[in-house]
Each structure stands twice: as C-alpha cells, then as structure tokens.
Amino acid sequence: MRTVGIIGLGHVGVTTAYTMVTKGLADTLILIDQDGERAQAEHLDLADAQGGLATYTKLLVNDYDALKTADVVIFAAGDISQVGAGGNRNGETVSTKKAIDDVAPKLQASGFAGVLIDISNPCDVAVNYWQQKLGWAKHRILGTGTGLDTYRMRRAVAETLNVNVADVRGYNLGEHGASQFTAWSTVYVNSTPISAFAGIDYDQLAETSREGGFAIFKSKHYTNYGIATIACDMASAVLSDARRVFPCACWDDAQQISIGHLATVGATGIIDNPTLVLPEDEQAKYQASADTIKHNLATMNSFD
Amino acid sequence: MRTVGIIGLGHVGVTTAYTMVTKGLADTLILIDQDGERAQAEHLDLADAQGGLATYTKLLVNDYDALKTADVVIFAAGDISQVGAGGNRNGETVSTKKAIDDVAPKLQASGFAGVLIDISNPCDVAVNYWQQKLGWAKHRILGTGTGLDTYRMRRAVAETLNVNVADVRGYNLGEHGASQFTAWSTVYVNSTPISAFAGIDYDQLAETSREGGFAIFKSKHYTNYGIATIACDMASAVLSDARRVFPCACWDDAQQISIGHLATVGATGIIDNPTLVLPEDEQAKYQASADTIKHNLATMNSFD
Amino acid sequence: MRTVGIIGLGHVGVTTAYTMVTKGLADTLILIDQDGERAQAEHLDLADAQGGLATYTKLLVNDYDALKTADVVIFAAGDISQVGAGGNRNGETVSTKKAIDDVAPKLQASGFAGVLIDISNPCDVAVNYWQQKLGWAKHRILGTGTGLDTYRMRRAVAETLNVNVADVRGYNLGEHGASQFTAWSTVYVNSTPISAFAGIDYDQLAETSREGGFAIFKSKHYTNYGIATIACDMASAVLSDARRVFPCACWDDAQQISIGHLATVGATGIIDNPTLVLPEDEQAKYQASADTIKHNLATMNSFD
C-alpha cells in the first residue's frame, strides 16, 4: 500500500494532500500539523472531497507512529510570513530550522524507513540540514528544489514559442533561490536546441522561472499549485519506483553539499545522478550556487 | 471543447480551477476575478502546475468575451469574512448580492448561453436572485446547495458504520444552511435502509453534515476541498451530459422557489427533477426550509 | 508498492492488465501465461502503451517468484472455446480445473501471501475449488462472480429508466451462471425502490443481466471490457484497503460454500459480509443457486 505522510498543513502541504486524494496517488495519507485543530479541519475537508471519487485514500491525523510503514514523508512546514518583501526564501531560515529541530526526533522515533521529500524553504539548505540531523543514507533525503523552477522555465519557454509545455525539455539547476540558473545547454523544443530559435530573450526567460514564484507571491502571498504538483510527481516516482529524472535538491558528492541537479528518483529515493556535461559558464554558475548554499547552511547552523 | 468559466478566484473558485486542471476536466478555463493581479497570479500558479500533466487545459484570464462559447460558468465570488462567528452563511447576503449585481450584466453581455452553477452563499437565495436578475430559463441556473451537505452526511454515516462512503446513498435537502435536513428515508447503506442499523444517533449525524462546514471553518476560516469537488462533479455532469442525479439548489415549481432537491443534471442544466416521496415529517422540514429561503430572498431583495 | 499478478493472458487477463497500466492502478504487474511467447508479446504491447502516460507500471513476465510480495493475484486462465453454443460457462469446468491444478502448486511455492481474485469460469465453482486446493484462510480467495452481472443489471435498469448507471444501486446474487438472480428488493434508483416505478418488466431486465454476456459472446466470441473493469475495481479495493462492498463469489458460512453475495473488500480480501435481509422468494433463489454450485463443484471434483 502506498503510504505517504505530510508534515505541515499550510497551503502547500494541504494542496499536496488534496492532489493525492483527488488523483488517487496514495492509499494512506498521514496528515500532521502542530496545530491539532487545523489538522482535524483539513482532514474533514479532504474527507468531504472523497464523496464522489472512484478511488479511496485512508486519512490519518497527527499519527507519528503510522509513519513507521510510510514510503514517503513530505515535509512542508514553514512560515511563509517570514519571506521578505523582496521574496527572499532565506527569510524562512530560522523558522524552518526550528520546525526541523522539532520534527526530526519525532520522525526518527517513528521508525520511518522511507524517503523524505523536503518542500520547505530554503529548500537546499533544509535538505542539507535534514541530512546532518538525521544521519541517514544520503539517497533517502531530497528536496523539490529547482524541480518547480524547471516547470516554470518550461512554461515560460512554451509561452514564448507558442508550443505545449510538454514539448519543452531542459532544466534549472543549483539553488532553489536567487543563485539558480537555467542550463540553456539542456533546453530543447521538439529535440531542437533552443539556440536554434531566433529572438529568444534568455535573461528574461531565466528571470521568469527564477522569479516566477514571486510574481505569484506578491498578489497571493504564497504559491501552492505548481509546487504541489512537482511534489506529487516526485513522490509518485518513489511510490512506483519509476526511476524518473528530475532536477532535485540532493547530495552532490563532488561538491559535498546537497544542491539542485539531475537525479533519478525511485523506490529508495535518489537512485543515481545522471551526468550532464555543462559548458563552462553553466559550470561556473553551478559552482557559485553551491557556494551560496554552503554559506546559507552555515548561517542556518549558526542559529540556536 | 469543454469550456468553463470560473468567476471569483477566492479559495473555493481557485481550488475548483486547480481540480479541473489537474484532473483534465476542462479543455479551456476562463479565470475571472475583479482583482486582476490576483487573477494573473493564480493563472501563473495553475500554469506551473501543468508541467507534469498528460492533459492540457488552456487558461484565459479576465476575458468575459470568451464566455460566449462556454458550456458552464461557476460563480464563486463572495466574501467569506462576512460569515458570522456562528458560521451563518447569511452574513454573505449583502456581499454576494453586490457581486451578482456587478457580474450579471457582464455575463448577460458576454452572450453566454450555457449553464450557471452558483457556489456563492447563501447558495439557494443566490440562485433565486440570479434567476430574477437574468430572466433565463430556470433550468440553466443551479447551485451546489445541499450537494456538499449530502457528501458530508454520507461521510458521517460511513464513519459511524465503518463502511466506505461510496456505499452510502441518500440526500440532504432544503436550504444549504441551518434549515436543511437529512432525508433519512432516503439513506441506504448497501441497499439496506439506515433504519435497519442499530444505535444510530440521527441528530448527531444530521448535525455533523449541517454543521460540518463550520467545524472546518472555525480553524481554517474557509472550506474549499469538499465544495470544489462537488462543484466539479456537477460541472462534469453538464459537460458530458451525464444526466446524473444530485441534490441541487434549483427551481421547485410547486414551491415557486429554488431550493435544494433532487435534480438530473445534463447538458442543458437541470434536465428534470426525480420524484422523491418523503414522509410527512421530512415534507414539513422541506416546507419550512422553503419558507426560510423565501424570507431570506426577500431580505436580499430589500438591500440596495 | 501495489503489486499485482495476472495469471492467464487471454482477452480478459490482458485487458485487465491494460486497464491497470493505462489507469495507473498498479505499480508492478507480473504477467504470467503458459505460452511464453504470448506473454512476451503482450508485455511488449503494454510497454509500448506506456509511451505517453504520466504514471509508471513495472512489467515482469512469467516470474512466479515475484508473486511472493504481490498484494493481489488475478486468475484469468481459461478456455473460452469450451463454452457451449448456448453460452454455458460450465463448459469450462474441465479446462479451468486443469488450469487451477497446474497453477495452484506454483502459486503455493511462490510464497504468495496476498489475495487471490478468480475471474475464470465457472467462477463460483472455481473459487470453491481454489479454496480446497490451497487450504488458505477463506477470506483470501474470492471471485468476480455476480459483480459483473450486477453492473449489467444496473446498466439495463439505467437504460430502461433513462437514468445514469451511477444512480442505480442493487445487486445480482448467487451463481455467476444461469441460477443467479437479481435481488429486486435491493434495487434503488435515486433512493427510490424500483417497485415504485411503473411499467418495469423485471423478467426482461433480469434476463438482460443474466444473459448479457451471451449477447456479447454470440458475436464477439468472448467478453472482456465489463469483466476487466469489475476485476480492476475489486483489485483496487484490496490495494487501497477501501472496504468497498461488492457482490463477490466468496465463502458463505451458513451455506458452507462460496457463492455470490455481499462482501466488504479490503486489504486482506473479504473483510466481512454485510447482512442483506432478503424476502422469501429471493432467499429461495439464493438457496437454489447454492445447491447448483454445490452440484457443479462435485462435478468438477469428479474429473481427473
């Protein structure tokens, strides 16, 4: 049975739960939030939503013990109000650290033996911090990272070239934050490299994917739909051992840090990391992004 | 092509949009909100969510003209902050009236010739008010009404008897509000009338479905998942001409008012209203609920 | 992970496999057939079908060892050519017995610890024979039985009353064969008993559901779509522990035989059998059907 825990029932966590329920992506869903009444309220709303479905998802609430047999835990706790006016995800560094410090021992104690997917920001730093805290095999912990930025970049390219997003391939890499970059060398539209298309404003497109979240955030004060679908896509790859490739926040042995790069996602988490041969300028951006994450991780570690 | 307009992109409207996008229930979705930046932000978030889907939904923003060829318009504008501390949906009477007054001429002008599904509260009153305002054939305008309360009642019965909600049938009727009632004479579990089960606390169960929304509302300040799925189920019945039966807020010729009762939903809206022979006590509750709606409609009409 | 084995890749078995692949109902599918080339060919065709899917199903071929961790095995081996000109499913008694005799020890040896769902005909007799052969707890073995006839009856009622099949409830019970019957006392349309509708030709409708397969069989020489969907529905109820109620061929302790009656299907197979209080004439038909199955089981046992 596909068992998924979701810790943190803010907009992102509960939208992820709703997506799993309505699309039949999980058989048991364990909903966890420090606010017990909120968890119970979301549980009722999700239960109501099952009235017309052909699939069934068992819903449990605030039951850490049930995580023992879970395949995936999605960590979505966070405090979006900490994001700065400029949309800097590092604003959440302190609140996310506190949430991880609170949850990590409970997760450890539950006997959970599956794959942890972190959504909480700053995502790459959080993944590294989880890895420090839990000491598990690195492949068991990953973050949605630039998976979402990648969907945003593809959407922006699709709009520009008037094609379907499904026909655009390629990746955003590095930090799920300001230091990320679109690896244009990896972007293809119908197997034609994007460099073959005239009149592309690369800076504008990269900006759109990097800042896409903040365009939404400014008016809505959070984003939830894009991120929930990428989280569901990664979780589903674990649950069905699909061995699908995503740009995930995960361990890079060469950099000795977890950072957004290509990863094959399957039953045990990160199965392997496909090689991408990047041109020098993209390599440099990747290196700079890794340095940024290291610096931000040190900052997170410096807080008590 | 299945074309759906959603007017009002609060939690309910946009969750309905997200459900349609992720489940591939519409081919074109026209997102309309008086806050243009918000509409644009939700559009971007929903567009991001299409990055991993096998289906495709075209998204248009604030384009009333596009409603000309729409099959369904879902009206979800409202001001949840107007709901009283006790959870009385009539608190929205003024704000919903204003929203309808604002939207009705635009909808009329668009040339929209499809089916209007009202979610906004007070739902029954709103349906009646829409019918007054637009003067369309009655079958073209319906509300989700006690469809949601019905899902809640089934969920409550399912939990009590430890069965799957799909195996519970029966309906909540009347006002989507305090005067509604569970028509227990219509409730069956695996084709066995609920009266055959021992130890049922009917008042408690009816309370759960009637007040289910407020249990959620108290902690979350709105409900969106249950209502979005019932709205999608009704819209899908129109889009595929499924002729499925729901308890909808729609015209009751005997009562000369729109009120929640059984309706066959298909391409032209309400196809017909299947007869339910209710026992006297349930008939009396229905009559009382109709009177309540008439009274509340008069109240809505009395505001300028 | 949801792991399903399908043994017997004739039209029914492979259509069941295809449904699971295209709807994402299983994570691993183990395809087994005595004709290894055929199994390989179906495997390739199903693998090709995954080229455009958002879900992933791992396909294994003729790997009995893999059944050790399977949740469900669907047995669909049979020799449709043995069905008589009149469409008598007992024509398959000898061929199905041989197939079970062949497969049972392999299934036993595999260490399979899940739920066995028999589709092969004569279905009720086959379930009983499996139970004799394997000696497992009775709840682990069930057959699709009158589940399909129930769908056919509902379809026939829906067509007659011009309603959606989803709004018709009620069951066909007894043998998945000539002695079955529609339990009209259980049939409701929108919570109204069918007896309240005028002009129903019950004999004609019962005939349609009982003989529905043969109307198809006569021209097509097999039926596969209805049966594949009911098999998938039952398997999904096991995989998600949905505790949904179906009329299944399963053990009736009072009759000391497996026969089609209501059953709650969940992770361990038959969770319980909801009580249905039938009127005397329907009870008599059920008894007669049980006697028929006992007689036919004796016949199956009499063959070497």
Next chain:
Amino acid sequence: MRTVGIIGLGHVGVTTAYTMVTKGLADTLILIDQDGERAQAEHLDLADAQGGLATYTKLLVNDYDALKTADVVIFAAGDISQVGAGGNRNGETVSTKKAIDDVAPKLQASGFAGVLIDISNPCDVAVNYWQQKLGWAKHRILGTGTGLDTYRMRRAVAETLNVNVADVRGYNLGEHGASQFTAWSTVYVNSTPISAFAGIDYDQLAETSREGGFAIFKSKHYTNYGIATIACDMASAVLSDARRVFPCACWDDAQQISIGHLATVGATGIIDNPTLVLPEDEQAKYQASADTIKHNLATMNSFD
C-alpha cells in the same frame, strides 16, 4: 462536448474506444462497424464497463448522422489477416482501399467537419488516399504513422539505458513501414544526445522500433495496446487544442505527399509542422521513404 467517432471495431478500434471510455477522454463516442451485430456487442461490453466509473461517455452505434457534430473520427477499419507472413503492412492495401472507398462517401454525406485520424494500414498511403478521396483541407486528415514506432523506439532506448521512457525524447520518421528510420540526431536522454552514451547498438534499436509490431504480431496476430494509446493521445490533442507535437502521417508540402514527420496537433488537426534540421543521411532516408510511399500510393490507386 467532446464527440469522437470510431469507424472499424476490430481489436484496434475497440481498444481505442475502451481507452476513451475508461479514461473519460470523450463525452460521446459513436461506434461504427459494417458488422452491426459486432458493433452492438462491443457497445454492450463497453456499456457494462461504465458500471464503476466516475466519468460518463454516451455511446451511439452505427449512427453516421451523428458524425455531423463530431470533433474527431478515428478510422480503424482493416483486415489484419491480409498482413503477410513477414508482417508487411502493404498486404492490407487492397482491403483498406475498399474500406475507404466504402466509408468516404458516408463520411462526406454525414457533414462531418472535424479531424480524421487514420490508423488503418498502410497508414501513410491511406492518409494520402483519404486526401485524394475527400478533397478536404490537408490539415484535417492525419495518420498515427510513426507515432507508434516513436513510442517503440523510446521504449527500446529506455530499456537499453535503464531509464524511464518518459525521459527519452526523439522521433521515428518516414513511412509507418519498412522504409521508416529513427532520426538518431533527434534522440536525447535527459537532454543528453544519445551519441554521448557508450555501447549503443543503433541498428538493433532501430530494428526493435521498426519491427516491434511484428514481434507482437507473430504471437498475438495483431497489436492493439500501443496503437490505441497513441491514437488516444493524438485525438486528445485535437479535442483539447493542446498543440502538442507528434510524428504524424500528414502532408509534407515539399514532398507533395503525406508522410510521417513532426506536426503540431490541435483543434483543427495539423496546426503546423515544426522544422527539424536533419543530417544528410537522415534526409536521404526521409527522401527514400517518401519515394516508397509515392510508389505504394500509385499501387493503391492502380487497384479497382
């Protein structure tokens, strides 16, 4: 409403119908076959399959008039028994021509104004013959062509490199027959050109995709699952105006023949043909394949 006609209810046509019904891809399905009893039998089997679905598809049988408002017609008539022992699809040239000669005037008379998707073989020749016969704007007629071979090539590459088929891109082009070729210059795995992977046996892989159907055909005597899914994918692109890119059998203005090459598929059929810059050897293969189709079209035209 999404309305689809399927003409020819052999294994391929009816599997396509079943996929549309179970996945909710069409709202109305018009099933047409010269064998009226067979059409009725398939209709019943498909209707039975709707007993447990959350979606609804209206089924009509042998109703050419209903095609007047259809969005898509899928032509799947053919006589698989005419395929030679070596699996040559040209064996069907005579029978397919006769089927088109029979159906074309009826389709014309129906007033059908949508998009025709030909599955029948020899697919490219059939598309050209349809275009001659009907005289419609070229963009309204296309064939599944090398869409299926493309899925097969991707599957073969995925198996060889142990990756998910969804992460393999690239196309088979030319005739859906022996003269087709894999355009290796278009094949990428996770945005890395296949030429960067060591130890690839290109001839073997190309052979697998070209001859993939016959590996299945040899044992099963037909293939249906892969082809049904690609047909559904193309039909869905029309129905939702998805503007997705497939290698389709469609008009190539430079070659003055319909042949498998990239096409953007949307509401009006072929929206445009994205440019692929192929290396010389692949261009030569494309030219040779175009010549083959021209020759085979002349052959088809030479029969009475």
